[in-house]
Amino acid sequence: MGTVGLSLPIAVLDAWGLEPHVVECQPLSGGLSGALVFRVLVRREMGVPQNVVVRGWPEGISGDRVRDVQRFVSAVRQAGCALVPQWIRSVDGSSCLTHQQRIWEVTEWIEGEPWRPQTLTHQELSEAVQKGAAAIAQVHAAANQQTFSETGRQTVVPPAVLERCQRLQVVQDWWEAGPLDADRLDGREWLGAADRVARACWQTHGQAITEWLAIAQTIAYPVQTVLRDVHEQHVLFQNAQVSGLIDFDAMRIDTPAVDLSRFAHGFLLRWGIQKLTSNLSPLFQMNAEWGDCLEKVVWPAALAGYRQHCSFSEQEAELARHLGDVSSLFSLVNWVVWISWEEKAGRLSEKITEDVARNRVEQLQQFAINYFLAR
Structure with a gap:
């Protein structure tokens, strides 16, 4: 062939x-x-x-x-x-x-590309997030009209919450196992640095996350068909407007909050990291300004954009914020655990090379330093 x-x-x-x-x-x-x-x-x-x-x-x-x-x-x-x-x-x-x-x-083919900043000011970031969130809401609104899902807008404990409750055990096992030893690191200091940052974050935020998950798994929210993996690279822009969304592999029944959470945190993670190595006007620093930007710029813009097309209660907004915080820290831990075992066993795949893995880990590590530890 x-x-x-x-x-x-x-x-x-x-x-x-x-x-x-x-x-x-x-x-x-x-x-x-x-x-x-x-x-x-x-x-x-x-x-x-x-x-x-x-x-x-x-x-x-x-x-x-x-x-x-x-x-x-x-x-x-x-x-x-x-x-x-x-x-x-x-x-x-x-x-x-x-x-x-x-x-x-x-x-x-949908014309457009993921958002690229011109100046990376608060105003530019806010406008892009608001437009992207509005586009996600349009897809949600359309999905809510169709009959693809038998569950429709039932109210249940969201799968996103239950999954993170299950992942909590992995994080707790990692914490109890202690820092990665030299054998597991195999000379990769970058992995040891990520492990140390993750442990510092869990030491200061672990109890609050554990307590929140214990409460969240008892609360029902409206669910419908959502995208689940709608990060900022999946929202395309053309002429400063959203031209389309791509990649729907992960769609399933869940809370709309999981999409808004993924999108909002992805914007700050990606562009906050880039800002540290750029010559553009100051927006993100190695301090609590990242957290302030998420709370004062990104989240208000995301909620305003989403509510242009869909209702979204304050309870759902709070759920989205918590899911973003939990997911970003859990992701760092999961990557550290996975890489330390997969590299040791020589099972890193062609699609997840060491360079790809290291880049992702260092992104999450930098986010954790500035979002969790500097606040």
Whole structure:
């Protein structure tokens, strides 16, 4: 079987009738999921060239799961929200194709790119967060209209809370095991530094997090189909406006607060880190200003944008804030634990190389220093 663009099988292009019309094929990042993603430029006869996205789902993902995601996105489109991509059916009318242990699909291309600051002032950051949160709310509102979910807006203890209660045991086991020893570090001082920062954070915030989770797992909130992995790289901007959202692999029934939490914290984590190494006007410093920015700039903007299209109670807003705090610290601990074992066993994968792992850990570590320890 032939391929184009590194590992895009020609058989996939044939299934959608694209192969004779391909002008260019560009591999794109599939993130840490293991997906294969390509931007394919096609031109039919004398028509205008058109970009499409050809995506191979990670190996092991079931056809039922892929079809669930496709039905969800299609229903959001049918409810009038054009911020999600339209699926393109194959020549025989199918929405996907199984080939070489992957399920493949084709969607329209959404113009735009993740937000990039010009000056990184509070005003610019606030406007971007507000627009992104409003776009997420539009998807939520559309999802709430469709019948994809049998649970709809039931009120239950959110899965996001229950998952973090389960992850708490991992964190407690890590804490009780003590600092990483030289054997586990294997000369990687950056991992030892992250472990020390995480322990300092847990020493000062662990009890409060534990107590909050104990209470949160007894409180019911409205749930619906949400995205769950809607970080700032999945919200595309064009001409200072949101042009679309991408990547819906993680969608499921949960609290809308989990999406707002992921998005808001992701903005501060990514752009706060960049600010430390840039020459732009001062916004983030190695002190409590990060926490102040999250509370005084990012969260007000996120709530204002979201409430343009969806109701969101103060109780839900408080849930979102807590989920963001817990998740950012738990993520640092989880990466430290996972890398120390996977590296020791030599099981770091091709998609998560040591450089990728180190970059992510150091981002979370820097965030923890400035958000948890400097306040």
